[in-house]
Amino acid sequence: MSSTVSIVLIGVAVLFILGIKFLSSPKTARVGNLIAAAGMLIGLIILCKPDGANIWSQGWTFNYTLIAIGILVGLAIGALGAYSVKMTAMPQMVALFNGLGGGAAALVASLEFIHRASPAKMAGTLPPGEPTAALTIPMLFATLIGSLSFSGSIIAYLKLEGKFEKPMTFPGQNFLNGLILLAIIGLCGWLTFNATGGDAVTAFIVMFSLALFFGIAMVMPIGGADMPVVISLLNSFTGLAVAADGFAINNTAMIVAGTLVGSSGTLLTLLMCKAMNRPVTNVLFGAFGSGGSGKAGAGGVAGTVKPIQADEAAVLLAYAQRVVVVPGYGMAVAQAQHQVRELSEELGKRGVEVQFAIHPVAGRMPGHMNVLLAEANVPYDQLIEMEQINPSMDRVDVCLVIGANDVVNPAAREDKSSPIYGMPIIDADRCKSTIVMKRSMAAGFAGIENHLFYKDNTRMLFGDAKASLNALVAAVKAN
Numbered sequence: 136m137s138s139t140v141s142i143v144l145i146g147v148a149v150l151f152i153l154g155i156k157f158l159s160s161p162k163t164a165r166v167g168n169l170i171a172a173a174g175m176l177i178g179l180i181i182l183c184k185p186d187g188a189n190i191w192s193q194g195w196t197f198n199y200t201l202i203a204i205g206i207l208v209g210l211a212i213g214a215l216g217a218y219s220v221k222m223t224a225m226p227q228m229v230a231l232f233n234g235l236g237g238g239a240a241a242l243v244a245s246l247e248f249i250h251r252a253s254p255a256k257m258a259g260t261l262p263p264g265e266p267t268a269a270l271t272i273p274m275l276f277a278t279l280i281g282s283l284s285f286s287g288s289i290i291a292y293l294k295l296e297g298k299f300e301k302p303m304t305f306p307g308q309n310f311l312n313g314l315i316l317l318a319i320i321g322l323c324g325w326l327t328f329n330a331t332g333g334d335a336v337t338a339f340i341v342m343f344s345l346a347l348f349f350g351i352a353m354v355m356p357i358g359g360a361d362m363p364v365v366i367s368l369l370n371s372f373t374g375l376a377v378a379a380d381g382f383a384i385n386n387t388a389m390i391v392a393g394t395l396v397g398s399s400g401t402l403l404t405l406l407m408c409k410a411m412n413r414p415v416t417n418v419l420f421g422a423f424g425s426g427g428s429g430k431a432g433a434g435g436v437a438g439t440v441k442p443i444q445a446d447e448a449a450v451l452l453a454y455a456q457r458v459v460v461v462p463g464y465g466m467a468v469a470q471a472q473h474q475v476r477e478l479s480e481e482l483g484k485r486g487v488e489v490q491f492a493i494h495p496v497a498g499r500m501p502g503h504m505n506v507l508l509a510e511a512n513v514p515y516d517q518l519i520e521m522e523q524i525n526p527s528m529d530r531v532d533v534c535l536v537i538g539a540n541d542v543v544n545p546a547a548r549e550d551k552s553s554p555i556y557g558m559p560i561i562d563a564d565r566c567k568s569t570i571v572m573k574r575s576m577a578a579g580f581a582g583i584e585n586h587l588f589y590k591d592n593t594r595m596l597f598g599d600a601k602a603s604l605n606a607l608v609a610a611v612k613a614n
């Protein structure tokens with residue numbers, strides 16, 4: 136690789152790092168995206184061949200035509216997806232794109248391996264000699280991790296699309312998956328020391344197929360609503376596969392980009408698990424949501440459900456000093472974010488202080504509520520993180536819970552037998568009064584009863600969140 140190309144690739148790596156840095160705040164996220172995309176474009180333009188000759192000397196017209204076609208097709212699909220996908224379908228889109236990234240990383244490594252394993256076919260295009268373990272190991276790693284990320288992400292996509300309602304489990308499943316993994320590791324071990332010839336190519340194809348199958352077997356037993364955590368984990372796998380590709384084909388930008396994606400995906404996975412108070416192993420092997428109907432009944436809960444109408448709720452809100460809105464998955468389902476902003480503006484005009492309490496796993500994907508509220512132009516400074524807002528919740532006049540359930544369930548604090556015990560929650564039950572907006576008494580993702588709904592100071596405003604908010608806005612205006 137020429138020194139100019141190396142320097143440019145380091146510059147590309149710096150752009151990726153800056154991109155991630157800017158992505159960490161909603162205010163700068165768009166710029167971060169553009170910076171990282173610029174890095175990607177420069178990386179593509181100065182793309183290097185693994186044998187050290189750069190693209191300029193290897194039939195560059197042909198290569199650039201291929202790259203240009205790839206960019207145009209990618210742009211068209213990406214733009215179409217970004218414009219047409221609904222906010223509630225964002226996790227599916229991330230799963231699909233991540234899967235394709237993993238598949239691409241696996242294909243790069245596979246091509247490189249087969250290229251080197253069968254020198255007769257590629258005579259003259261590669262440096263002489265056996266591929267060393269230092270090259271073979273990253274190629275095998277990238278193939279294994281990239282292909283299981285590909286097939287796992289496709290299953291995650293199908294689950295989020297509702298094609299498989301429940302986790303698919305059977306006795307001895309973890310044992311069978313363990314055996315497949317052992318076979319893959321065995322084949323990789325053998326290939327590390329036998330990386331040339333026909334047998335190597337056959338063993339490699341078997342390993343590739345088993346890895347694809349393992350991705351399916353790994354994700355099938357996981358509950359549909361745990362998919363965001365799984366997607367984040369698979370995302371980190373794709374990153375690691377890309378980094379391994381970078382080692383295999385000697386590309387600095389790929390090493391840095393892959394490591395960034397790998398480490399940020401791992402951190403995000405761990406943060407999500409922490410916010411749900413569940414170990415990663417429980418997400419991967421626990422089949423959360425496989426039992427129960429997901430519906431909660433009133434059995435065994437002290438207190439009564441007290442419905443409220445929009446007019447009465449509007450009076451409570453309009454004459455409050457401080458209102459905290461707790462958005463949840465139901466707000467995303469109802470697409471009620473614009474009505475929420477309208478209500479908050481109406482209350483603001485009347486001198487009511489309105490804040491939004493954001494739980495880290497409210498909704499079904501990281502940052503779900505932030506994205507929706509930003510889309511509706513709710514000012515960032517009104518969004519308050521759970522840890523910051525909880526200490527002052529007892530000084531809130533009205534807490535308006537919009538389609539949130541598990542993230543405000545006091546069982547997480549009080550009931551040691553609850554599956555969500557220990558999960559940090561927003562303390563909506565500590566406010567002077569609480570209004571919960573949802574359609575019925577049905578349970579949330581965790582499938583459990585919520586004691587908040589039965590508390591003395593809680594009133595239930597039943598109905599679709601968007602319709603209820605429209606009624607609230609009209610009633611507040613009339614007050």
Ligand code: TAP
Pocket residue numbers: 360361362363364407411462463464465466468469495496497498499500501502503537538539540541542543572573574575576577578579580581598599600601
């Ligand atoms: P949930 O506990 O899932 O509750 C959502 C509530 O919204 C439901 O009780 C539902 O009740 C209501 N709802 C649905 N559609 C509605 C509509 N059109 N109008 C009004 N209400 C509607 O949501 P949450 O409190 O946001 O908690 C998120 C859950 O997902 C947590 O358990 C979390 O661990 C889990 N999870 C989150 C993530 C991430 S990264 N965010 C990842 C995996 C799992 P009705 O049917 O009665 O209306």
